[in-house]
Amino acid sequence: MPEYQLYCFAQSGNAYRAALMLNLIGAEWAPVFVDFFGKAEQRSPEYRGQINEMGEVPVLVHGSRRLSQSGVILTYLAERSGQYLPQGDDERLEALRWIIFDNQKVNGFLGPYRFLRNFAKPAGDPAVLAFLKGRIDNNLAIVDKRLAARAFVVGERPTIADVSLVAYLYYPAEEFGFDIAAEHRHIAAWLTRMRALPGWAHPYDLMPGFPLAAA
Numbered sequence: 001m002p003e004y005q006l007y008c009f010a011q012s013g014n015a016y017r018a019a020l021m022l023n024l025i026g027a028e029w030a031p032v033f034v035d036f037f038g039k040a041e042q043r044s045p046e047y048r049g050q051i052n053e054m055g056e057v058p059v060l061v062h063g064s065r066r067l068s069q070s071g072v073i074l075t076y077l078a079e080r081s082g083q084y085l086p087q088g089d090d091e092r093l094e095a096l097r098w099i100i101f102d103n104q105k106v107n108g109f110l111g112p113y114r115f116l117r118n119f120a121k122p123a124g125d126p127a128v129l130a131f132l133k134g135r136i137d138n139n140l141a142i143v144d145k146r147l148a149a150r151a152f153v154v155g156e157r158p159t160i161a162d163v164s165l166v167a168y169l170y171y172p173a174e175e176f177g178f179d180i181a182a183e184h185r186h187i188a189a190w191l192t193r194m195r196a197l198p199g200w201a202h203p204y205d206l207m208p209g210f211p212l213a214a215a
């Protein structure tokens with residue numbers, strides 16, 4: 001059995017952060033498919049009892065350890081491998097600052113927006129979508145400005161802050177109804193730099209469940 005197992009599914013940008021990190025550090029890992037759209041497995045009492053009390057994907061299993069929250073998983077893998085690790089207190093805190101901003105306000109809004117627009121039945125309320133889109137535009141502009149002055153989020157070297165922030169950004173523009181890279185040139189250039197890292201793979205190639213089975 002590979003060293004790591006990752007509970008995930010292809011459409012999850014939250015899980016992509018962990019899957020991508022495992023690939024980038026060259027870990028031996030295998031995905032464990034979570035049927036999110038069909039059986040809503042993550043909400044079952046079994047999943048909550050045995051896999052993750054928070055009822056969320058991703059979950060990383062490493063020996064007797066079971067970790068959830070992609071920010072925790074990224075930190076764990078960076079500390080174990082020594083790769084994508086922020087160096088020193090200032091970088092560590094800076095990376096954490098961006099990971100929290102990302103979880104709450106960048107991909108934390110993009111994920112639900114894409115879900116409501118693309119997968120939810122019935123589709124999301126237009127007023128909710130409009131609210132989220134306003135927040136997304138504002139927060140992507142903040143990230144774009146940040147990346148205008150440096151190659152990666154913390155500095156000139158990629159860290160777990162970058163791996164966190166790419167979460168939903170490689171999914172097709174049609175799923176969002178707008179083109180993030182076309183609208184934010186510094187984000188676009190950074191996405192190209194991230195894509196060039198050894199081990200990079202697209203979320204739909206890295207995790208099981210794409211394409212979605214017809215309902």
Ligand SMILES: N[C@@H](CCC(=O)N[C@@H](CS)C(=O)NCC(=O)O)C(=O)O
Pocket residue numbers: 011012013014015042043055056057058068069070071103111
């Ligand atoms: N902050 C969490 C977010 C995890 C999350 O929200 N995952 C979604 C899937 S993309 C989920 O499992 N949602 C539970 C549900 O909708 O039942 C992380 O970064 O790991």
